[in-house]
Amino acid sequence: MVNKGMSLKLQVFLLISCLTVFSFSFGLYNNISTMRDYLNEQLASHAQGAAHSLGLSISPYMNEQNLVVAETMTNVIFDSGYYQLIQFTDIDEVVQFKRTIDFPTLSVPNWFMASFPLQPPIMTSEVSDGWRLAGQLSVQSHVGISYNNLWHHAVTSLTTTFILLIITLLIAYFILKAVLRPLKTIEQQANSASKKRFITNPIIPFTTELKAVVDAMNQMIANIQRAFKEQTQLAENLAKHAYIDSLTELPNRRALLKNFESIQSTNTPQKNQFYLGLIALPSLKSINDKQGYAAGDAYIKLGANIISKQLNQITEIQLYRVSGSEFAFLSPLTEDAVKLVHKQLIDILVANKTEHDVEDGFAKYTVTCIGANESFSDTLKRLDSQLTTNPYCDKHAELILSQADNSHHTREEWAHILTHFTEYFINELKHCNQDNFELKCIPLDDFFDLLLQPVVDNQQSIMYVESFVGFKFNGESLPTLDVFSMADKLGVLLELEQAITCFIFYKLTHIKKTPIAINISNQAIQSSAFTHWLFNLYQLQQKKLPPLLYEIKESGVILSSAVTTSFINKAKELKIDIVIENFGSNLNSFHYIRNLNVDFTKLDPCFVHDIDQADTRFFVQTVTQICHGIGLKVIAAQLETPAMIGIFSNIHVDGLQGNGLYAVQNLTTLIPVTLDSSWSCTLQLSDFCPPSNHEAE
Known part of the structure; x- marks a missing residue:
């Protein structure tokens, strides 16, 4: 993720999450601290009340003979467990009786007590013996119950805060997802454009800034699509005009010449063999003279369709129309492949000669291996001569290649x-x-x-x-x-x-x-x-x-x-x-x-x-x-x-x-x-x- 970067949605969500967690954590801490302060005040109030009440209760027994009664009354209150210290000191600051309790083991974690310490104050009350001041009573409340209350309060607050935090983050996530959803489609649109797929974004966001970005991207994509379409149409029209025969929609003589020259510039005798075949429709002139040019065009299109359909079954063979009644094919072939092409062409020409009764035959063809450094005109002259003297047009025609085959392997x-x-x-x-x-x-x-x-x-x-x-x-x-x-x-x-x-x-x-x-x-x-x-x-x-x-x-x-x-x-x-x-x-x-x-x-x-x-x-x-x-x-x-x-x-x-x-x-x-x-x-x-x-x- 670091190498690829971090999404904006994730960055914003992390920022919101951090702020939310910080806010809720601070609120939780403040809540527990407030409860602690409240309990400290309650402990002080409780101790002060006990000091006053107990002081009044034991004041009649301040003489030396009845002091044991006051101590007994103190023991009864202390044994209730709510007090950590009760002590009576006379006017000479001599402790007459004192009750304390060791700090008990609580179910509250020590770290919690260290983080939120309770400090109950020692509250005092003066005790009188009639009109005479007998001494001072000191009382300190026990913190055990208060610590338990504070811990349970903290756990409850934490649970509630956590639930609220999850709910808040979920709400924030879905709101953020809804707001930034259009940004995801903008990213997909940009990635598609980088992969040469130009698509418009149908989702228009309600956020003003994102809407402006989407509109700009869509406009840019539309301009690219329009420019691409216009230039593509221009290029296709140029190619069709220059290299495609308008009647048969096959490549024309110029396309054949280009491919021939390209082959000769890269081919050498020890490399691949290329073959050029010439196919003629000999009845074109008689059809034009007797039935009109429309019938002649139909004859040419029929021949082109039949021959190209047959040749298309063999890979890397392209049929060209080189003149009014002549077609050619050019391809790198092995000797076995040439024989296969020969057989298929003879079969289809014989079949159509029988099916279409034309005066000079349906079609005839010849093929030759292109010689090293041989020009296009020389090769075509050789083919014209072969087509005149020894054309292949019946099933008994034996394939004879005018150039020696370079392959000597069986x-x-x-x-x-x-x-x-x-x-x-x-x-x-x-x-x-x-x-x-x-x-x-x-x-x-x-x-x-x-x-x-x-x-x-x-x-x-x-x-x-x-x-x-x-x-x-x-x-x-x-x-x-x-x-x-x-x-x-x-x-x-x-x-x-x-x-x-x-x-x-x-x-x-x-x-x-x-x-x-x-x-x-x-x-x-x-x-x-x-x-x-x-x-x-x-x-x-x-x-x-x-x-x-x-x-x-x-x-x-x-x-x-x-x-x-x-x-x-x-x-x-x-x-x-x-x-x-x-x-x-x-x-x-x-x-x-x-x-x-x-x-x-x-x-x-x-x-x-x-x-x-x-x-x-x-x-x-x-x-x-x-x-x-x-x-x-x-x-x-x-x-x-x-x-x-x-x-x-x-x-x-x-x-x-x-x-x-x-x-x-x-x-x-x-x-x-x-x-x-x-x-x-x-x-x-x-x-x-x-x-x-x-x-x-």
Whole structure:
């Protein structure tokens, strides 16, 4: 509570409680003190009355012969127990008789008697023998009964005071709760705003000051919502106009070109394979000529719906409309995935050829593997040639890829490789304890490499460092896409993700303070078992790790917003920041982003590589303003040239990343070989290779 602060309601209630307790305690003390003074007066009065009464009673017996009668009368009164001292002294101050009693043991606590002492006075009365003064009678009342009375009075007063105190505090609590209830909704509204959830407060307090605060907050939230809505609508309209075909609502040729260039700028021969497919509707011209353009449009929309519905069943495949009668799809695929797409497309094209009797056939298609450094126009020319000479349009068409497949491994070999990657995790790491975790992870160095690339701000300071994992087997570097694709196909994807996570956590123990981002796949986020394991592992290793960020793809958010939100909320509880990758690739980006508690958005690479276009630049600037308006930082990745870096710096993007700034670096090159495994450091930009010193791999 001290670290998080103390609520105003609690502070006020504690203040009221302290004042109330002090007031009631003082009142109780004053009550008991008043009762004590009253009892002292009663003891004095009682003793004075007894002295007068007894003095008159014994005055006839003051001669020497009858003095024993006076003493007997005194004994009778003393034995009543109400007196502590009765003494008769003659005129020569000689004590003739005296009765006293020791202070008895009482049921009253000693501390109470010490705190509230009773001091009964000794009262005197002159005794006469006729006209002659015979002596003086002294009487002191006994305090035992008075102490008992004072103690019972104190207990009763304390009980009553305590009950009144509880009732008073309860009343004060409920009054305070009612008065400050709107303040709780203001706090919730402020916390929601800090998490990018902008909601108005429907409760209007009657307290003038709080009402002014609520009205101001609601007005501010309304302005933010209106500005966000207007800018979002503008950005969506720009995106639709620039990248969406108005008839089919599919991405257009320009969007395809952007993605193609983005792929070619980041893909290398030893990494992932990408395939481009071309689908033509050959009967469009005859339909337009014979039935009119409306029928032609209907034919195009029908073809788009059928093909996109079929391709949507396979993840990461996007259909584009590139011209009047032509569609294309672009995706990173394995050879098995290409064969699956081929079979599904052939089946659907044959079925619709039979169902829709059109003059030149319903549709035909071809597909090719994109060559390294191959231009978009060259690839499209090759596809046009294939579509003319050898299109796939019947179920007997055999798939022939014009580019050689880089994968030389059979399914059995992949099973052996993935077993090699995951078996060690299952047998050794899955149930190991915290103490020997790092020791157990050392053999993972034979399977994986940890690669790092910094994200820097405009002042050339590290915002965070993104981590990547490279796969190796028997000295061979394996394509990341193929590894994950085959792991998914063979049912060991989550085990592979867990092994990779253990490896990353183990390697990150060498890094201190520098924030490190880890990529989490869509399949991992969707698995409750994996996320539970991930957060448990993080909590066990948290003290040894640097600050972490999780990078998740926008497609994962679109796939399941509820599951992704739950994952993000759990991460935020553990102080882990969140980065949304490929932001802006979906038109729904602005609808979900304001409801997620994320920290960074990383622009989709297609916008980065098309930034030299004025409308793309304006769109990115609008996106940046929208994100800044709700407290998000924007990152541009895959920056390759100084011109791109300069443009993004001028439009106030928060973070920059790419080989044009600093190249990807293997962690093993940062750890001095002369030092042992306990070595650790804070990463600096000087640890990474600038572009002038970097040679493309």
